[in-house]
Amino acid sequence: MKYPPALSRLSFSWYSENAVATVIFAVLALLPAFLSGYVIYIVPQYLLYGVLAMSLALLWGVAGILSFGQAAFFALGAYAMGLAPHWTSSVDPFYLALLVSLLIGAVLAGVVGYFLFSAGVRDVYFVLVTLALSIMTEQITVSQSDITGGYNGMFIPRAQLSFGGVSLDLSADVPMYYTILPIVIGIYVLLRLVVASRFGKVLVGIRENEDRVLSLGFRTSLYKTAAFALSGAVAGLAGALYGTHASFVSPSLAGVLFSTQVVVWVAIGGRESLLGALLGAVGVAALSNYLTAITPEYWQLVVGIVFVIVIMAFRGGVAGALIRLGSRPPMEPERG
Amino acid sequence: MALLQVRSLTKRFGQLVALDHVDFSVETEQFHGLIGPNGSGKSTLMKCIAGAERPTAGSISFDGRDITALPASERARAGLSIKFQITSVLPSLTVYDNILLSLQAHGTLASLVFSRTRGELHDEVMAALAQFHLADRAREPAAILSHGEQQWLEIAMALAQRPRILLLDEPTAGMSLEERRITGELLMPIRKRCSLIIVEHDLDFIRDVCDVLTVLDQGRVLDSGTVDHIQNSRKVQEVYLTRV
Numbered sequence: 001m002k003y004p005p006a007l008s009r010l011s012f013s014w015y016s017e018n019a020v021a022t023v024i025f026a027v028l029a030l031l032p033a034f035l036s037g038y039v040i041y042i043v044p045q046y047l048l049y050g051v052l053a054m055s056l057a058l059l060w061g062v063a064g065i066l067s068f069g070q071a072a073f074f075a076l077g078a079y080a081m082g083l084a085p086h087w088t089s090s091v092d093p094f095y096l097a098l099l100v101s102l103l104i105g106a107v108l109a110g111v112v113g114y115f116l117f118s119a120g121v122r123d124v125y126f127v128l129v130t131l132a133l134s135i136m137t138e139q140i141t142v143s144q145s146d147i148t149g150g151y152n153g154m155f156i157p158r159a160q161l162s163f164g165g166v167s168l169d170l171s172a173d174v175p176m177y178y179t180i181l182p183i184v185i186g187i188y189v190l191l192r193l194v195v196a197s198r199f200g201k202v203l204v205g206i207r208e209n210e211d212r213v214l215s216l217g218f219r220t221s222l223y224k225t226a227a228f229a230l231s232g233a234v235a236g237l238a239g240a241l242y243g244t245h246a247s248f249v250s251p252s253l254a255g256v257l258f259s260t261q262v263v264v265w266v267a268i269g270g271r272e273s274l275l276g277a278l279l280g281a282v283g284v285a286a287l288s289n290y291l292t293a294i295t296p297e298y299w300q301l302v303v304g305i306v307f308v309i310v311i312m313a314f315r316g317g318v319a320g321a322l323i324r325l326g327s328r329p330p331m332e333p334e335r336g
Numbered sequence: 337m338a339l340l341q342v343r344s345l346t347k348r349f350g351q352l353v354a355l356d357h358v359d360f361s362v363e364t365e366q367f368h369g370l371i372g373p374n375g376s377g378k379s380t381l382m383k384c385i386a387g388a389e390r391p392t393a394g395s396i397s398f399d400g401r402d403i404t405a406l407p408a409s410e411r412a413r414a415g416l417s418i419k420f421q422i423t424s425v426l427p428s429l430t431v432y433d434n435i436l437l438s439l440q441a442h443g444t445l446a447s448l449v450f451s452r453t454r455g456e457l458h459d460e461v462m463a464a465l466a467q468f469h470l471a472d473r474a475r476e477p478a479a480i481l482s483h484g485e486q487q488w489l490e491i492a493m494a495l496a497q498r499p500r501i502l503l504l505d506e507p508t509a510g511m512s513l514e515e516r517r518i519t520g521e522l523l524m525p526i527r528k529r530c531s532l533i534i535v536e537h538d539l540d541f542i543r544d545v546c547d548v549l550t551v552l553d554q555g556r557v558l559d560s561g562t563v564d565h566i567q568n569s570r571k572v573q574e575v576y577l578t579r580v
Binding site: 194197198199201202204205208209211212213214215216217218219220222223226 | 386387388407408409412413417418420424425426427428429433436437438440441442443445447448449450493497
């Protein structure tokens with residue numbers, strides 16, 4: 001035998017999540033064939049929120065590191081998309097912005113993470129520093145108004161994609177939809193593979209007992225830094241795509257309120273599952289959007305009540321409850 | 337030259353002196369027992385050696401190299417492996433993955449991202465599990481093992497790192513008599529692979545397993561020597577008769 005046969009039993013949640021994800025992505029791929037208008041405009045935006053939520057789920061759900069700084073990377077990615085046309089005329093600014101947003105998220109998170117984790121900063125202290133990172137990013141975008149537009153924000157034209165000799169105008173909603181959806185699926189698959197790798201197992205070990213993992217010989221600060229850098233890169237990339245989709249970015253995108261919203265999405269969806277986090281973001285963002293239309297005064301109160309109920313009923317969020325219903329450990333597949 | 341040499345090690349927690357100028361050494365392939373009443377500093381000494389606690393003063397040399405300032409992960413890579421007093425397996429990972437992770441601890445981050453070594457290490461994982469009677473439980477999450485099995489798993493994890501010195505802090509705590517007997521049998525074959533420092537309250541167990549004993553009392557070394565020497569030591573008898 002190559003592996004103990006019953007290891008496959010633990011893969012239940014891995015395969016069931018794969019099956020659910022396949023169905024959901026297939027439905028999303030067919031959606032423009034049946035729907036049009038506002039839904040096709042707004043779903044990609046929700047999905048990008050979902051990518052942002054997955055970046056946090058990787059960090060919080062897998063490695064046990066709660067960050068309130070994901071919004072900062074997201075906003076920096078969006079600003080990169082807005083500023084890229086000013087940087088170059090020889091390279092397609094869309095691709096340049098994607099690259100810069102990845103790098104800026106990875107480098108900023110990597111540098112911050114390296115110093116914090118090497119210094120042994122953990123738990124609530126890490127939360128506070130990442131919260132400060134969001135606040136600082138918001139303040140910088142306000143203060144550098146010559147570049148960022150300050151409080152007024154920045155208009156970002158929708159991108160024109162070109163590959164080979166083919167050009168694609170993303171100003172229409174359907175091309176934008178079919179540009180963003182594959183990227184979201186790709187990021188989801190990539191993060192699933194990372195979680196399934198031995199690197200992912202080390203992160204789970206760090207979440208469960210960092211001292212034990214240290215005493216095995218793992219330099220846990222290095223692994224935590226790598227996880228934070230990856231999560232920053234993913235958040236930055238999502239932000240860049242959000243920027244061109246929404247055609248606008250403002251300092252509030254990096255602020256405490258949005259940072260908190262990301263945590264709420266993941267907490268409700270379930271931090272133990274990337275799909276849970278993705279769907280949590282989509283569901284709560286859609287609910288918020290709907291509630292603002294029907295009860296503009298009280299929508300935040302309703303969302304708050306939903307948050308409290310879900311967390312009181314299911315501490316692991318909706319996905320966590322479903323996983324426990326199957327009585328299988330989450331997100332730890334066996335790979336041959 | 338001793339494989340491990342602890343010189344004048346002192347550890348203070350505020351006003352409390354947990355270790356007070358402790359001198360201690362372990363030779364190659366030696367099974368060295370650390371005994372003493374509760375609060376005598378045994379676990380603190382183990383943690384200082386493993387790097388889980390930083391000593392206030394003194395030095396620790398391993399294989400001729402000063403490791404006093406090295407972090408725990410570097411000490412583990414150098415060949416010091418510990419099983420903590422409080423059982424600390426990784427509960428949501430499978431028994432199999434607990435061992436596999438221990439075997440992969442010396443790999444690079446990139447090799448782990450691409451899961452390169454799993455197939456190569458399978459036989460070694462299963463052999464380690466078989467040695468500790470855990471092969472049938474390989475698929476189970478470590479959390480559902482019994483207390484004794486978790487202790488064995490943690491010893492197997494520590495051994496999987498191929499240490500030169502294995503530190504076991506109360507490996508039989510909470511075990512039944514039968515489990516203690518089996519644990520003693522499991523430890524014997526490792527004599528050829530590494531040295532052992534063991535903290536244990538069960539004096540019968542430690543007498544059967546160890547060559548040399550060091551007795552700590554109130555953070556100081558009370559006596560050290562062969563098992564016979566310690567058994568006949570008046571100083572040790574006084575401490576055990578009056579305070580244990």
